[in-house]
Structure formats: structure tokens, C-alpha cells
Amino acid sequence: MSITIKDVAKKAGVSIATVSFVTNNSKHISTETKNRVLKTIKSLNYHPSKSARDLVSKKTGFIGFILTDDHFLRTEPFYTRIFLGTEFEARNDDYYILLTSIRSDFNENDQLPRFVLNKSVDGIIIAGKIPINLIERLSDYNLPIIFIDFIPPSNGYPLILIDNIQGGILATDHLIHLGHKNIAFIGGDIEHTSVRDRLNGYKQALEKANIPLKNNLIIVDAPYPDRQNGYNSAKRLFAKNKNVSAIFTCNDAMAIGVMHYLKDNGYDIPRDVSLIGFDDVEADLMLNPLLTTIRVPKIELGTEAFRLIVNLLKNKKSISKKILVPVELIVRESTAIYKPK
Amino acid sequence: MSITIKDVAKKAGVSIATVSFVTNNSKHISTETKNRVLKTIKSLNYHPSKSARDLVSKKTGFIGFILTDDHFLRTEPFYTRIFLGTEFEARNDDYYILLTSIRSDFNENDQLPRFVLNKSVDGIIIAGKIPINLIERLSDYNLPIIFIDFIPPSNGYPLILIDNIQGGILATDHLIHLGHKNIAFIGGDIEHTSVRDRLNGYKQALEKANIPLKNNLIIVDAPYPDRQNGYNSAKRLFAKNKNVSAIFTCNDAMAIGVMHYLKDNGYDIPRDVSLIGFDDVEADLMLNPLLTTIRVPKIELGTEAFRLIVNLLKNKKSISKKILVPVELIVRESTAIYKPK
């Protein structure tokens, strides 16, 4: 049998209430008894039973984390890092994160995540694009929900977002400062708010530098921002336009595809073409040349989300907050000063 | 407030015990009352409180899943798929999986996963290579532990393993049947049991076909089986040996690296060189040509592990089992009949 609060109380010569007060720091206990209790707890290696605690406090001590399976299994560890961030942070607050995946084509007939049905979480974190009908069905459960890197159609939810516009500006400014004028933008689906915002930043930066916007330098018709689509987009870009000297892609996966295209077609990076990505994923460090990119602090997105939801849980009132997490330019090897041919 | 067992009992006109018996199927209840209770449960949308249940049953209803962070964040979603498998299976048994990562250089001073310290799991699943000292410290906690895709130095743990030898035979046989004679093997660290076993299968297949083993066709000196090391290994292979007509790499990540090397050096796949990988990860489907490989049923590794640990939990006796999960040859486009140049 496991050690319980009674064992500690008996051994320390106090009541179980006192022990409880000590473990919760909830009432003023004389330093002397407090220390004695603490010592006993340690000596007995006592850990309060989570279920007993949860039962009386009417909390579950769990936060649900929902990811579509394609995000969960993405080749670049992006969302898994965000999960890790929440998990790190949860360690301090005695919470556990329950990770589950749903199908990306989640529909009416699919079951909601079990932890929702069984009410075994106090709140829900959702990362990345998620089917709308899931959100609607979730709202019946009266659980605090917050979104990371996704703007749901319905308002009122707290949001943790990447400062994509700023990132777009940062990336484009970098290329402009290197002397580039013919700067292309390659993005995936323009319907994604993050792609749109990054493109937006690109446009703002060009405008500020008085560089005219050319539509045939913008390729945003790929369905999904992965390597393959990066490759194809680059192919389409160069089919229309030979004198591109720099490319800003909406994420690193596409940048890697673009890099392959450039290599396959005899372009040297960065001598002939400068290339900058967005996200800063592991894979960038295995490339040759190393990819210059905009770093998205993935772990921090997770920790921010966790902190926010815990605050929500404490204050009960649903303060609709929007946290914009800043990004950072990481200069590596794939960008260089513009040299006319 | 939430619906409790009392509400159900009152509405159904029975005692709470009866409701409990129904939800647990634990005693014979007349079909009539049973149906009535069931209907009431549904109408009230009642879900038993997990904490209350756990408290009395002295179970936590949780299984811990430990992964080193480099495995967790691997570029190819291999271990995350295994986790998903356990999670899928856990849904049927009313268990939840608590996923946590530890650093791959976990040492004496690092804290054990919180769910171990707090005794909030009933058992532990560990996937992939894990630091030995963690295993040792874990053993103090008297929790059932099972390993997936890793053979710990200490015996007695139930193991879920991939049938690597069979996979090696399958892959090599495939190449042999295509008429290849100069078949290379590229692996990562030979210290890994799985690499060793796959190499073993390779050797067995060659021997059976009376093809002499050539040591300069075997490259197993890379520290980690990733793309970059695949690339480098291929480079070393061709430096020693020009007339290789087929390559079997110990995993797909390395195969992708090899593929890049071959392309960079003007080899056509599969016309000049046939290539087969191992694992069958998403990325294979984005390659050109599509990669022939040995499929490891990742989801199944997870479900098997979960089933095994639940059995362990039920029977209490630690049956030291070893489950060998079979693999499958997936022929795609990167292998072809041998044609002399």
C-alpha cells in the first residue's frame, strides 16, 4: 500500500489537516511544525493522491491538447514542439497534458476526443488549423478553449499567435538590405491566415523600400506548404521569371523544396539566388547551405498557451486575450549580398 | 454542477449501487432495470467521475509513455506514430496515455518524469533507445515497464520488437530476385541491435543465395541514421566501390540521403542503382522515385504494447514476454531488375 496523508500525520504527530495545509501552503502554519511535516513527507516519500485531490477540488488537473493527425505527424516537428512547450510548463503547475489526435477530415459522425466526453480535462488547447465543426461541437461542453497558430471563425476565444506580419517584414527587409530587388514570395494556400500575413509583411517591406510589387513573383497556389509543393512552386516561378535573385518562402519545408529545385537546375545558393524560410525547424541544420530563416519560438507558443489557460481557469472569467509571439531573424548561409550576373 | 451517480439513481428509481453495477457490468442486473438505468444515463449524459473511480479502485487509469526528445522530435514521424497507436488502443480500455519526453543525455541529476514521482501512472511504456540510468532508477518504483523497439541491458522486461532479421532478409531477397549481385548495405551505428539484426538478415539472404559477402559493400560507421549520414555513407561507399547495382539502407531517412547522393552524382534510380529502405515513413511518398521499403507497422507496435501492459496490469504477474512484430515488403519505384551496363 501507498503512503497516505494519515501516515504522515501520525509520524509527524499532527492532524491530517495540518499536513494538508502544509502541502497546499493554504494556511499559516508555524515554521516549526511546517518543517517537521515537510521532513516527514520527504522521509516517507509521500505524494498526495491525485485522484483524491481532484475528487474534492472538482478539478481534473488535466488539460487536453488536440491536434489533427497530419499536423501531429508532420515531417517537420513543429506542433509536437508546441506540445512539448505546454508539457514543460505544466510541470510547474501540477497539471498533465493529455495529447490526442483527430482526423483532419473530422466530421459530424466522428466521436469527440474522449477526454471531452468524459469530462476529464479542465480546458482544451488546440494547435493549428482544425475542422470548424469540431469547434462548434466543443463549445457545448463549456470548457475553456484556446487556440495556437489558428484563428477560428467564431470570436471570443483566447489566441496565441505568431507575429507573422512582423516575420514577413523581417525576412523581406533582410533581403532588401542585402541589395535584392527581384524578391519572390512562395507560399502555400493563401487561405491560411499565416501565409496571408507573411505575404502581407513581404508587401509592406517592399512598399517601404519603394520596390514595386510584381505579381509574377508571387506564387501562392500550392495546396499544402510542404517540400514537394515548394519544389513545384519554384519550378513555376522560374518558368515565368528568370531573373529572381532572392526567394522568401512561407515556411522551411517549402524552402527545402525550393532548395532542391535550385540545385537540380544548377543555381548556386546563395551566389545565384538567396533563400530565406520561416519557422526554423531542425531540418534546416542538415542542409547545405544552412538555411537563413525566421525563427518561430515553438516551445514558447506552448508555454504561453499553458499559462494563459491556467489563468483562465483561475480567474474563471473568459478574458478574450490575443497574444502575439514575436519572431526572430536567424541569418545562416542561404542569403548573401546581391551581385549582378 | 456535473451529473453524478446519485442523479442517475434517483431518476432511474434505483440505488447508486445498482447504477454502479450497471456501469461496470459487475453483477447480474435484470435486463429490465439495466435498460432503464442505461437509458437514464444516456438521457442525463452521465459520465462517471474518473477521480472518484480511481480513488476507490486504487488505479490511476494512466499509462506513462517516455521518449527521449530526439526521438520525439525526429524528422520522420516514427515514434510519434507508435505513441498514437497506444493512444488509439487506450481509448477502448478507458485508459489515458501520458506522454513525456526526457533529454537523451538524461543523467543522475535529472528528475524522473513527474508521473513516476507522483505515482500517477499504473505502468510505463518506453520506446526507442533510452539512457540506462533512467531504467535503473525507474526500477525502484515497482511499476510494470515495457519496451518498444529497444532491448534494455537488464533482462526480464516484456519487449515489443520489430522483426528486423526477417525484414533484412525480405529486403535483400527482393534485390536478389531482381538479379542483383553487388548489393550494398548502409547502416548507422552497428551498436544498435536493430541495425545489427537488419544486417544479419542481409547476410543470411546473401548466403542462402550463394552470393559471397564483400566487406567493402557494408558501410556501418555513421553515428546516427539520418539523411545526412546516408548521404555521406553513400559517398564513402562509391569511393571504394563503383559497381554497386543495389543498396539496402537500414532505414528510410538514410535511404533519402543516399537518394540525394545518387542524384547529385548522375545515377538514375532505379535504372543504374536500385534502392530499398526500411521503416516506411511518410516522406517516402514525396520522393521521386517513390521508395521501395520494408514497412514497420508503427501503429501496431503501439497497440501491441498497450495491450501487453494492460494484460500485465490485470494478471499482476510479470510474464516476461517478447512480441516480434512482422514487417512487410512494400515495392514501389526505386528498385528494378538488374541490367548490366
Place this chain on the structure above:
DNA sequence: ATGAAAGCGCTAACAT
């Protein structure tokens, strides 16, 4: 076949 009641380990109101 069903019900009454004890008790799992803990928190928190109330008492001292």
C-alpha cells in the same frame, strides 16, 4: 436482483 453503508485520500469549513 437490488439496496445500505463503509470507506478510498484528500480539502476546507468550522471549532478550539
Place this chain on the structure above:
DNA sequence: ATGTTAGCGCTTTCAT
């Protein structure tokens, strides 16, 4: 400052 005690929602033994 510390102790007593009533539950939290559930399972399970023992009655009936």
C-alpha cells in the same frame, strides 16, 4: 496555530 469532521463520487461487501 492546529484539530475535528463532513463530504467529494464512486466501488464493493454484506444484507435482504
